[in-house]
Amino acid sequence: MQCDQIRELLADAVDETTALDAVASRHVGSCLRCQAELAQYRRLLRTLRSLRHQPVEVPADLAALVLARLEAGGRTPPWARRVAVAGALAVSAAGAAGAIAVVASRKGRFRLAS
Amino acid sequence: MSEANPAHRRGAGAPPSELAELVAAAQGGDREAFEAVVRATHADTYALALRLMANEEDAKDVVQEAYFRAYRGLKRFRGEASFTTWLYRITANCAATHLGRRSRHRHESLDGEAADLVESRPDVDPEGRAEAALLRARVSAALEDLPSRLRAVVVLRDVYDLPHEAIATELGITEAAAKVRLHRARLRLRTQLFPTRDEREDDARAV
Numbered sequence: 362m363q364c365d366q367i368r369e370l371l372a373d374a375v376d377e378t379t380a381l382d383a384v385a386s387r388h389v390g391s392c393l394r395c396q397a398e399l400a401q402y403r404r405l406l407r408t409l410r411s412l413r414h415q416p417v418e419v420p421a422d423l424a425a426l427v428l429a430r431l432e433a434g435g436r437t438p439p440w441a442r443r444v445a446v447a448g449a450l451a452v453s454a455a456g457a458a459g460a461i462a463v464v465a466s467r468k469g470r471f472r473l474a475s
Numbered sequence: 476m477s478e479a480n481p482a483h484r485r486g487a488g489a490p491p492s493e494l495a496e497l498v499a500a501a502q503g504g505d506r507e508a509f510e511a512v513v514r515a516t517h518a519d520t521y522a523l524a525l526r527l528m529a530n531e532e533d534a535k536d537v538v539q540e541a542y543f544r545a546y547r548g549l550k551r552f553r554g555e556a557s558f559t560t561w562l563y564r565i566t567a568n569c570a571a572t573h574l575g576r577r578s579r580h581r582h583e584s585l586d587g588e589a590a591d592l593v594e595s596r597p598d599v600d601p602e603g604r605a606e607a608a609l610l611r612a613r614v615s616a617a618l619e620d621l622p623s624r625l626r627a628v629v630v631l632r633d634v635y636d637l638p639h640e641a642i643a644t645e646l647g648i649t650e651a652a653a654k655v656r657l658h659r660a661r662l663r664l665r666t667q668l669f670p671t672r673d674e675r676e677d678d679a680r681a682v
Contacts, residue, residue, distance in 0.1 A: 372661040378639070378654060401669040402661065408607070408614045409633040415611060417522045423535060424517050428510060430539040431546055 364388075367395050375402035491557065498558045502549050509549070513542055516559065520566055526630045527570040529619040537573050541566040560637070567631055567645040574623045610668075617667045621660055628653055629660035 367388050373379035381389065389395045494515055500508035520541060524534035545552075545565050552561055618626055627646060631637045632653075639657075643650040666674055 372658050372665065373654070375661070376633075378657065398665070398671075401665055404610070405614065405661065405665055405668060406633055408610050409618075409629070410636070411607075411611060412526070412615065412618075412634050413522075413636075415522075415615075416518075417525055419518045419521050420531070420535060423521055423538060424514050426535065427513050427517060427539050427542045430543050431509075 364392060364394055367392070368398055371395065371399050371402055375399065375406050491559075494558060495554070498549075498552065502552070509546060512558075516562060517542070519559065520562060523563055523566050523630070523635060524570060526618065526634060527567065527623075527627055528573065529623070529626065533573060533577070537566060537569045540569045540573070544569065563631075563635055563637060564641055564645050567627065567637070567642070571627065571646045574627070613668055614664065617664050620667070621663060625656050625660040625663065628656040629664070632657055633661075 367381075367385050370379065370381060370385055371389075374381045374385075389399060494512065497508045497512050497515065501512055517538060521534055521538050524537040524541070525531065528534045528537060541562065545562055548565075552558065556564075618630065621629070624646075628642060631642045631645075632639065637645075639650050639653050643653040646653065648656075
């Protein structure tokens, strides 16, 4: 088999989404170019897996917005939209605290669907 | 919510067994337990939504919709998978719906948004010295550059380890199509991150 054919298989072979057959495995075992490319896919996969544990910056008002949506029966209440816009325009601790305070005062009405 | 509420106190950063207790309580109708579930899980859910949508406002919408659907469907959660995995699937489904709606309304132009996101996250690699951190930043940027249909599959499979079948179901495609998209996504990422000399020359000619 030629390198070009094998290289098409490496993206799926890296986690055995589709495993290499015996012929392809033998080729990779003796071809430095294909080994190097497989190593790159392994490095890519390791890095992708590590992203799951990388923190992202979570909007301060997100939990409040989620709870507000539940209370509103799935619709975004107008006051929550205003809070979201205000939060986007002025990301401040005071604004976030205000959003949470509004939710705290409105919480407690949503019910599980039966 | 009062600090005296034990469900709230237990919520943030709850370990899996504690989360399972909160979910069980929420299934029994304890709304404060569900609030604690939201507080314990919303950061992870947002991280997934952000990686799928590559847009902060869209990610917030997806998270809100996901919890609304999760709440309505909570009694159908049987615990075969972990609650987190169940929530990831709902989030993926909401993201697919949202992306479908977005592509009907406007053409995607994620390149600029992706660049902004990376530029605004200097904390990803604050000193530019750790090779792994640098690669993570480059991979994140490359993910955001992918077309959304490719990005969704590679994020769900390679970042979040969802099975092919679950990915296909939540995205509304066949398992074979999910695998084809995964193949294309990995190929594009590898080519972008580790181009061979031939690929660099092809790129230069294209410019």
